[in-house]
Amino acid sequence: MSEIPLIFPNARGETLVGILHNTAKTPRGALLFLHGWSGYRTGPHQMLTRAARHFGASGWSSLRFDFAGRGDSEGDTELATLATMRDDTNIASRLLREKFTDGPIIAVGLCSGCEIAVAAAGRNWDGIALWSAPIFAALPEQSGQEKKRAANLGKYARKLLDPRTYLKIARGQVDTAAVGKAMKGGGGAANKNVESREPGQLPPGFRAQSLSDWKKYNGPILQIYGDADPIAPDARAWYAQHSARPPVVETVAGANHSFYGLDWERQVFEITQKWLDARN
């Protein structure tokens, strides 16, 4: 198997970085790995690199790449949204389809990468594996939002852009004006999945349109959750309700959200391998 560095432009002209895993023989199909919100193409805990090598050994080629603003790719981190990541994914998927004309193309999402898989599912894939999929495009802290905002000032403070503000906080000189400014809008994790016309937020209507497209996707879906992942019950219910075809759901006993354990990771690979074997 060969691993080839790849750069390609997205629709906004930013250069994205990826690694193409080519199997030695004719591939059974190709996988497109979609990393999570705070990770990049290799992991967490190098899980995606290891996954690509694991599935490569059984004949699946793959592409792992960084969304714009993540990892080594160009782009402003604070301006990346599910919408920009979906656009990047459409281009990566097309690239993969050009390189591997035979066999199925399967998306493998991890954490928020699953949301991208949902958003881009309509046009692209013959199957989707979702590892720790959250509810699609849910607002952060949807319930009790205002209460949480007051309590979570620390999280908002962390995204303040002005270094003087850090200094003031460090010195006990609270800069409420700057904090308020940070809380008003903009991108980043604090405002993930908020729809508005502000840069760094989802364009209005994105959630509804994506959901409508997702409901038309009728390919096979595999979901894997750790049973110590607090998001799993609500997320499973969401996918059961909103998917055209009921997902196959598997559970890894004891595992947390990002499968931070070698045995949990191994089980995720084995479950996925079995599911892939049934695809081709």
Place this chain on the structure above:
Amino acid sequence: MLEPLFFPSGELQLFGIWRAANNAKHVWVICPPFAEEEKSAHRTLTEIALALQARGESSLFFSYRGTGDSEGDFADATLTDWRADIAAAVAVVGARVPDAEIGLLGVRLGASLAYLERERASRLLLIEPILAGRAMLSQLNMRQKMRVSMAGGGAALPAGDLDGWPLGENLRDELNALDLRDTVKYEGEAQVWNVGPRDAVAPPLQNFADQIGAKTRAIVMPAFWNLLDYTPPVPLLEALTSVS
């Protein structure tokens, strides 16, 4: 220019991102931190590389064997191997820009390894170097325990499984033996940066800097190598402008 590439280190191929600046007089090898800290720090290191490039300095931001996209198995890796990987990265940048001065820029364990490989460079920028590997391992083990506790308990991971990273015995032993608290002067130009909530350099780091003859600087911002979500590293990039 952005160029992803593989380059040899012994029998293995390591992955790196080469960012070239025109007519660069300085070139940096960027040495990442350990295991999951690398994931949290990766974007910040990319932004450091971009900032260096914008001011006319080239860099190679690479992954040690068994990490990132590089070949090799983490379970087999050792600090000795990773020091050899730094040497291999230095050879690459030296060949690409023969007349440039080479610097090593490291974060956490990467800073410690950069210091150990100091003879290969004329400049060091050490961001929060690990002075005692044993303490770092203890904190990482504690963090793993926190993840388990906060996920509602459950079985602890087996020894050698560091949050999904297979920690081999040799690497563990070398980390436990890593101790930079009594060290020697560096003949080149060096800076040691403290990153944290205080506008002051912590005494152990100051002592280390004094021993090696480095300037120090306190960067007031969260410990970016521990965060789940990205924090714009503005204070860090601002401080970078002071590195001549």
Place this chain on the structure above:
Amino acid sequence: MNLLNSRIKNMIVERLFLPVDPNAIADDASLMETYDIDSVALFELVVGLEAEFDISMEDMEFSPANFETVNAMAALVESKQGEGS
């Protein structure tokens, strides 16, 4: 307010970059609930306690209950300092 609790509150505000007055943190309020402490923040508090009070916690000693409130953290610090005397 006793000095130990006051130092702990300052450390919490400092380490988590909380733009709040340290004195506004109640001794017996649940830090996890009030400030939505996640594993990242908790780790910062452990590192902060070690640095501020020059104590060292073995990883086997960790329990979230020791970080539930300022009072619980103060008890932990007193017990660790007692070990060294």
